[in-house]
Amino acid sequence: MAATPAGPEREATADRLLASSLRTSYDPTVEIDWAAPHVPGAYWLPPHRSSLYGTRLWDGMTEEQRVTLTRHEVASAASAGVWFETILMQMLIRHYYDADPTSRHAQYALTEVADECRHSVMFGRLIEAMGCPVYRAGRWDQALGRFLKTTATGPQMYAAILIAEEVLDAFQREIMADESLQPLIRMVSRIHVVEEARHVRFAREEVARQVAAAGPVAMAYARLLIGRAAYSISNRLVHPAAYAAVGIPPGVGRAAARANPHWRATLRWSAARVYDHLASLDLVAGPGRALWRRAGLI
Ligand SMILES: [Fe+2]
Numbered sequence: 001m002a003a004t005p006a007g008p009e010r011e012a013t014a015d016r017l018l019a020s021s022l023r024t025s026y027d028p029t030v031e032i033d034w035a036a037p038h039v040p041g042a043y044w045l046p047p048h049r050s051s052l053y054g055t056r057l058w059d060g061m062t063e064e065q066r067v068t069l070t071r072h073e074v075a076s077a078a079s080a081g082v083w084f085e086t087i088l089m090q091m092l093i094r095h096y097y098d099a100d101p102t103s104r105h106a107q108y109a110l111t112e113v114a115d116e117c118r119h120s121v122m123f124g125r126l127i128e129a130m131g132c133p134v135y136r137a138g139r140w141d142q143a144l145g146r147f148l149k150t151t152a153t154g155p156q157m158y159a160a161i162l163i164a165e166e167v168l169d170a171f172q173r174e175i176m177a178d179e180s181l182q183p184l185i186r187m188v189s190r191i192h193v194v195e196e197a198r199h200v201r202f203a204r205e206e207v208a209r210q211v212a213a214a215g216p217v218a219m220a221y222a223r224l225l226i227g228r229a230a231y232s233i234s235n236r237l238v239h240p241a242a243y244a245a246v247g248i249p250p251g252v253g254r255a256a257a258r259a260n261p262h263w264r265a266t267l268r269w270s271a272a273r274v275y276d277h278l279a280s281l282d283l284v285a286g287p288g289r290a291l292w293r294r295a296g297l298i
């Protein structure tokens with residue numbers, strides 16, 4: 001925020017987002033019936049979005065095991081969601097520290113932190129209601145997250161936020177529209193999609209401003225960090241331990257998912273929108289681009 005002073009257009013966007021936050025914000029502890037029984041036999045994710053869909057492992061599973069796998073895949077994504085949101089809240093608060101508290105822009109940043117606080121509570125409740133473990137980030141991802149949340153400024157900060165938000169959003173938009181899925185995950189997705197639409201608008205405009213303010217060295221550094229963030233996010237979506245819930249050794253499940261053309265297509269589909277946007281701002285190039293490819297996102 002310090003690098004790009006509040007202009008009238010930036011303030012106008014924040015003003016609109018604040019008005020929208022007032023109209024449509026949800027308290028998941030009140031809005032969701034957490035004790036409602038689950039629908040027997042209903043999937044938690046459209047089956048074609050499961051990381052093993054179409055593989056020999058998938059063919060060898062019973063219908064019940066397939067449903068269980070999607071439940072654990074959702075728990076893994078929700079665990080990743082909490083992780084991303086904790087990083088993002090700290091990045092926003094760090095920026096707020098230098099900002100003008102009377103600006104609408106700074107006030108919207110705080111409002112977004114408030115949204116993310118409720119989201120992380122919601123994802124925690126979701127994991128608990130599904131009866132799944134919390135699938136935590138590995139040691140390297142945990143360290144990268146700690147580094148990002150402590151140091152990130154400039155284009156890479158908002159770009160990393162956008163990748164995490166838009167990739168999850170692609171899955172959630174599909175889930176909320178699919179009436180065959182568990183009502184609980186549809187409701188969680190609907191609340192998240194509505195509030196994230198504002199965050200995506202905020203981050204998209206901000207990353208474009210940060211790019212306009214960045215020099216060539218800052219841009220090169222940003223491309224590399226953005227590629228590494230994209231790699232972590234894609235890698236973190238399905239935790240290998242989730243496969244153990246259906247009796248598949250984690251390493252075997254992960255290797256099958258990586259080789260699965262359906263899953264690779266799903267990853268590219270989930271990242272298509274954010275990739276186009278960041279590429280149009282020249283934020284995907286060089287060694288950073290190779291990381292996007294290794295992540296299976298392009
Ligand atoms: Fe969120």
Ligand SMILES: [Fe+2]
Pocket residue numbers: 116165196199
């Ligand atoms: Fe968000």
